[in-house]
Amino acid sequence: MCDFQKILESIKEKAEKTSEKGKVPTYIPELAKVDKNHFGIYLNMLEGNDYCVGDWDIKFSIQSISKVLSLAMAFNCLGANKILKRMDVEPSGNPFNYLSLLELEEGIPRNPFINSGAIVIADILISELKNPKEEFLQFVRDLANDQTIDFNYEVAASEAKTGYTNFAAANLLKSFNNLENDVDEVLDFYFHQCSIEMNCKQLSNAFYLFANKGKCLNNKTYLTSSQVKRINAIMLTCGFYDEAGEFAFEVGLPGKSGVGGGIVALLPGTFIITCWSPGLNPKGNSKLGMLALESFTTQSNLSIF
Numbered sequence: 001m002c003d004f005q006k007i008l009e010s011i012k013e014k015a016e017k018t019s020e021k022g023k024v025p026t027y028i029p030e031l032a033k034v035d036k037n038h039f040g041i042y043l044n045m046l047e048g049n050d051y052c053v054g055d056w057d058i059k060f061s062i063q064s065i066s067k068v069l070s071l072a073m074a075f076n077c078l079g080a081n082k083i084l085k086r087m088d089v090e091p092s093g094n095p096f097n098y099l100s101l102l103e104l105e106e107g108i109p110r111n112p113f114i115n116s117g118a119i120v121i122a123d124i125l126i127s128e129l130k131n132p133k134e135e136f137l138q139f140v141r142d143l144a145n146d147q148t149i150d151f152n153y154e155v156a157a158s159e160a161k162t163g164y165t166n167f168a169a170a171n172l173l174k175s176f177n178n179l180e181n182d183v184d185e186v187l188d189f190y191f192h193q194c195s196i197e198m199n200c201k202q203l204s205n206a207f208y209l210f211a212n213k214g215k216c217l218n219n220k221t222y223l224t225s226s227q228v229k230r231i232n233a234i235m236l237t238c239g240f241y242d243e244a245g246e247f248a249f250e251v252g253l254p255g256k257s258g259v260g261g262g263i264v265a266l267l268p269g270t271f272i273i274t275c276w277s278p279g280l281n282p283k284g285n286s287k288l289g290m291l292a293l294e295s296f297t298t299q300s301n302l303s304i305f
Contacts, residue, residue, distance in 0.1 A: 002299075002300045002301075002302075004043055004045075004049075004051045004300070005051045005053075007295075007296060007299045007300060008041050008043065008051055008052070008053040008296075009053055010295075010299070011041065011053070011292045011295050011296060011299075012039060012041065012053040012054050014295070015039045015054075015277065015288045015291070015292060016039065018288060018291075020287070021036050021037065021277065021279040021287060021288055022036065022277070022278075022279025022280045022281050022286065022287030022288065023036070023279055023280055024036050024261075024278050024279060024280065025259045025280060025284075027162060028155070028158050028159055028162060028259070029158045029161075029162065030061075030152070030154050030155045030158040031061060031063075031155070031158075031259065031260060031278075034060070034260075034261070034278045035278070036261075036277075036278045036279035038054075038055045038058060038060075038261075038276065038277065038278055039054045039055060039275075039276070039277045039288060039292075040052070040053065040054035040055035040056035040057070040058065040199075040200050040275070040276045040277075041053050041054060041056060041200060041273065041274065041275045041276075041292060041296075042056040042199075042200035042201045042203075042204050042273070042274050043204070043271060043272075043273045044201075044204040044205065044208065044271060044272045044273070044274075045270070045271050046208075046211060046212060046269065046270060046271060050201075050204075052200065052201065055276065056199060056200040056201060056274075056276070057199050057200070057201065058199055058276075059197040059198060059199045059202075060197060060198070060199070060260045060261060060262055060276055060278070061152055061155045061194070061195055061196070061197055061258070061260035062194070062196050062197070062198055062203060062258050062260055062262055063194045063195075063258030063259045063260040063262070064113065064115075064118070064194065064256065064257065064258040064259065065203065065256045065257065065258040065260075065262055065263075065264055066140075066193045066194050066196055066258070067112060067113050067117075067118040067121070067193075067256070068113070068207070068210075068231065068235060068239075068256045069136075069139070069140055069143065069206065070118065070121045070122065070125060070136065070193055071083075071112045071113075071118075071121055071231060071234075072143075072209075072210075072222065072223060072227075072231060073125060073136060073139050074121050074124050074125055074128075075223055075227045075230075075231070076139075076222055076223060077124075077125070077128045077129075078124065078128065079227075080227060080230055083112075083121070083124060086108070086120050086124070086178055087108060087109040087110070087111065087112055087117045087120055088108060088109070088110050088111060089111050089112075089230075089233075089234050089237075089238070090110050090111060090237075090238075091110070091111065091237050091238050091244055091245075092110040092111060092114050092238070092241065092242070099116075099165070099168060099169060099172065102116050102169060102172055102173070103172060106176055107172065107173050107175070107176020107177070107178040108176075108178065109173075110238075111234060111237075111238040112234065112238075113234065113235075113238045113239060113241075113256065114238075114241065115165070115166055115169055116169045116172075116173060118190065118193075119166065119169060119170050119173060119179070119186060119187070119190055120173060120178055120179070122186050122187075122189045122190040122193065123173075123178075123179045123180055123181050123186045125189065126180075126181045126185060126186060126189055127180050127181060132189050133151075133188075133189055133192050133193075136189070136193060137149070137150070137151065137196070140196060140206060142216070142218070142220070143205075143206045143207075143208070143209060143216050143217075143222065144198070144202050144203075144205040144206040144217070145205060145216070145217040145218045146202050146205065149196065149197070149198055149202060150196070150197065151192050151195050151196055151197070152195045152196070152197045153192075153195070155194075155195035155197075156191045156192045156194075156195035159191040159194060159195065160187070160188070160191050163187065163191065166187060166190065166191075167183070167187065170183045170186055170187055171183055194258075199276075200262075200274040200275070200276050201274075203262060203264050203274045204264065204272040204273065204274045205217050205272075207264050207266055207272045207274075208272060209222055209223060209228065210228055210231060210232055210235075210254070210266055210268075210272070211266040211267065211268050211269065211270065211271065211272050212269075213225040213228055213268075213269075214227065214228045228268075232254040232266075232268065233254070235254035235255055235256050236248055236253075236254040236255075236304075239254065239255050239256040239257065240255070240256075240257050240283070240285055241257075241283060241284065241285075242283060243281075243283040243285055243290075246290075247285075247290065247293075250290070250294040251265060251290075251293045251294050251297050251303065252297055252303030252304055252305045253265040253266060253267055253293070253297065253303055253304060254266055254268075254304070255293070257284070257285040257286060257289070259280060259284050260276075260278070261276050261277050261278035261279065261280065261286045261289065262274065262275070262276045262286065262289070263275050263276075263285065263286050263289040263290070263293060265293055267302055267303065267304060268304070270302065271302070273293065273296060275288075275289040275292045275293055276289065277289045277292070
């Protein structure tokens, strides 16, 4: 039996001694204010105790990690088949905000976790929901079994002010008739979705259903086991943009990153682990988070491979 607390403490100690912690993103001004020296991990075991170290209880903007949750809600509303008519599930091999591939492939995003794909998911939810932002936030709260989770409105406003590439992507999607709603309305939802704040524990709890065959912490079933299998597969192949192969190779878990510095990963039937370190590597993933999760699966010998 692994001594998980000892493993996490050793990872934290090494992270604190690392001089190069990456760079916080400056293209979203609110994120540029975050201290890159923060570091926290929360490990949620499906059977057994939970373990944590460092700044696990400080809330951060989950950013693109929210794309997994919006996809889950879309699956819950419509099922997979209708959604996958509007996008593919292939790795892009390109940065998350890449536009030329979207134009080449006539407005069909490569997968739901690049920005253009998530914008289409946002459009789907706006069409399906009466009060989209409020209902999505409540969905996330229910998954995490925590009613305190909320948007960070300053981050959402900061993204709206500087999100030129996202506006370009949304208008390109609209030109190919892959958005049903107004561009501004879709992006308002998308920016708020990305601004949701959670700490490592809340994020691990929100992802509990992906390790538990669609059943979340409050024992309610939101997804079928088949839908969970599909979402986990997309996380494994597309959850880290043009570094997805590296994460699968080094860590060996389905997971998702965000430019807020968070990474959540899971082993179905066993655990969910969330790491937060705001400094990013050149690919836009948490520099220390990537190293920490590689160390965790190596030391624990727990991965899908």
